[in-house]
Amino acid sequence: MINTRALRDKPTLIGKRVRLVPLGPEHTDAYFAAGLDEEIRRLTGTHHHLTYGEAKEWCRTRERSTDRLDLAIIAADDGRYLGELSLYAVAPENESAGYRIALSALEFTGRGLGREATRMVLEYAFEHVGLHRVWLHVYAFNMRAIAVYRSCGFSVEGRLRDSLLWEGRRHDALLMAVLENGFCGS
Template identity: 45%
Template sequence: MISDDVFATVPTLTTERLRLEPLGPEHFEGSWAALQDEESMRLTGTQSTFTEDQIRTWLAGLGDRHDRADWAVIRLEDGTHIGEVVLNDLDGQNESMNLRIALSGDAARGRGYGTEAVRAVLDHGFDTVGLHRISLDVFSFNPAAQRVYEKCGFLVEGRQRHTMNWDGEWVDSILMGILATDPRGV
């Protein structure tokens, strides 16, 4: 069983090209810019609009949330905030969580940053936190993200039909999961 306050302290994770640091108020500019990126909004299925005050309040409250981990994805080369990656929906009894990631801007997508960030979070979730299962869903119009998840070891577990209406068209969700005992890809 995993405690509901497992993320009382969210660690900084470092990879070859990225630093994943706890997301907070100091990341407002990057978070706000991501919410202005139409392609990022589409790929993540974000249909809501937010005010600056709502985002500032959300970021300020993350430090008090001990049942989830939100990281800003920072490119080491130039210190640019290129997205966020999150473990949320903790089910401590069943040692499972959900993963989501959003990279914003053309300079962030298609360069392997997503794969690098997801692998770091999987390693932390399984090897440090002690999770048994991490799951996610990805919209069917985002096959690039599905390939990233598969490279990291996620397996397709199912499909939910017509989970979102985007610009008048129904979109399916692909359900994916990985267990601590599964290979994590190459």
């Protein structure tokens, strides 16, 4: 059974190198700036450029959201904004949800920060929210992300052919999921 309170009461999760905190207005500037990074936009398949007003409204309304969990990824040592992640499309009747993560700059990739954040949120999803399955889409060219997801227990379940058109080229997306009994915790 899904614990909807675990989505309503936005947690702070503390790891060794990252803290996951409720995404809020204080993250607007960093959230907006991350959306301007062309490589991050390519990796996430984000065509739309958010205006500052849209970013501000998004960050401002996350605390009131009761059907999803949006968390900022913060460096444990210096408090720097590293990115954000979400559990969304929560389907209580199926005990499942979608997952997305975006680090805010390429300088944060390859250091295990996304892996730590993913493991922390999956542990929360399975142990506190009561989910059985967490799924995601990742573009097939994003080999680093695919490796991180596999290390957290995700398996490829399917391929969405030509799902992204980026600068005149079409790219497949992989559907990956992890079940509570297949999760590789911290």
